[in-house]
Amino acid sequence: MPKTLDVNTFLENDGVIFDVRSPGEFSHAHIPGAISLPLFSDDERARLGTCYKQESQRAAIDLGLDIVGPKLAEYIKKARSLADGKTAKVHCWRGGMRSTFVANALGSLNIPSCILEGGYKGFRNWALDILAEPPPFTVVGGLTGSGKTAFLHELRSRGEQVIDLEGLANHRGSSFGGIGQGPQPSTEHFENMIAVELSGFDVTKPIFIEDESRLVGTCKVPDGIYSAIRTSPVKYIEKTLEERLDNIEKDYGSLPIEGLVAATERLHKKLGGARTQEAVRFFQTGDFRSAVTIVLEYYDKTYRYGFGKRSEKATKHTGCI
Structure with a gap:
């Protein structure tokens, strides 16, 4: 019989994580690093749910066996190939029938396997804790364009412990932050990635994180993380306006004009109609730095206001540690 492991042991053990939930469940959120190996498609899962509610558990089990039977051989071959000699670490929603069935099937063919206690639901409870x-x-702080993200990347390259919220959210954190980026994860998956990274850190050593607002694009920073950001000591990066404009132009200057204009227009209530139109006009005529200087009026004011509400004094810091 495959062993059932608690979340920490399951994650720490070597092997390949197989998420046997439906594709829709996986795409919404999953354990970072897991491979989707659905036992049932989304439609099949819906059929099973309907059968369970309208008939009985026994009828749903029989239907599940009917669905799985014809495709089981190919399914196990795929699992064997993906495992590639490693332990198959299997989980479903609650560590129930789907994961048990798959783990037992793999075990019968001498493919080492184990099951996650409580399934994905157990992992989520662990992550939320x-x-x-x-x-x-x-906390690494500083006005827009001061190079906070680059500073975090430099720290990580030196072996420091870093949580890159913008990297995990696939968004650079402002109205302009989604331009040229791919899709964002769900907030639930964003939380999962943060939790797994934190679980691997040594809490006796510094953990660096950027001073973020509650939202990074559409991803909501967890309340506990946001509270810790607001109450932790800050290393503040000071740069001149020209240095900040250089950084912003490097990161955003080659992006499509229509994206920059749309992002600016989303700020019209904050900038005011006249200043918004002026910034848009600068973008459209190729005067990137003048446009950004106007946009920074809003972002600088907002950041300084939020920073001023901290109880701790920021540590003034320029350059890299």
Whole structure:
């Protein structure tokens, strides 16, 4: 019989994580690094749910066996190939019939396997517990364009512990942050990625994180993480306006004009109609720096206001540690 492992042991053990939930469940959110190996399609899962509600559990089990039977051989071959000699770490929604069935089928062919206790639901509870009480952070702060993200990347390259919220959210954090980026994860998957990263850190050593607002694009920063950001000591990067404009032009200057204009127009209530139109006109005529200077009026004011509400004094910091 495959062993059932708690979340920490399941994640720490070597092997390949197989998520046997439906494709829709996986695409919404999953354990980072897991491979989708659905036992049932989304439509098949819906049929099973309807059968369970309208008939009985026994009828749903029989239907499930009828669905799986014809495709089981190919399914196991695929699992064997993906496992590639490693342990198959299997989970479904609650660590029930789907994961047990798959793990037993693999075990019968001498493919080592184990099951996640409580399934994905158990993992989510574990993740939420971590996010509710995170360790203290060292927060990297600074006005827009000061190079906070680049600074975090430099720290990570030196072996420091870093949570890159913008990287995990696939968004650079402003009205302009989604331009040229791919789709964002769901907030649930964003939370999963943060929790798994935090679980691997040594809490006796510094953990660096960027000073973020509650939303990074459409991803909501977990309440516990946001609270820790607001109450942790800050290393503040000071740059001149010209240095900041250089950084912003490097990151955004080659992006499509229509994207920059649309992002600016989304700020019209904050900038005011006249200043918004002026910034748009600068973008359209190729005067990138003048346009950004106007946009920074809003972002600088907002950041300074939020930063001023901190109880801790920021540590003035320029350059890299």
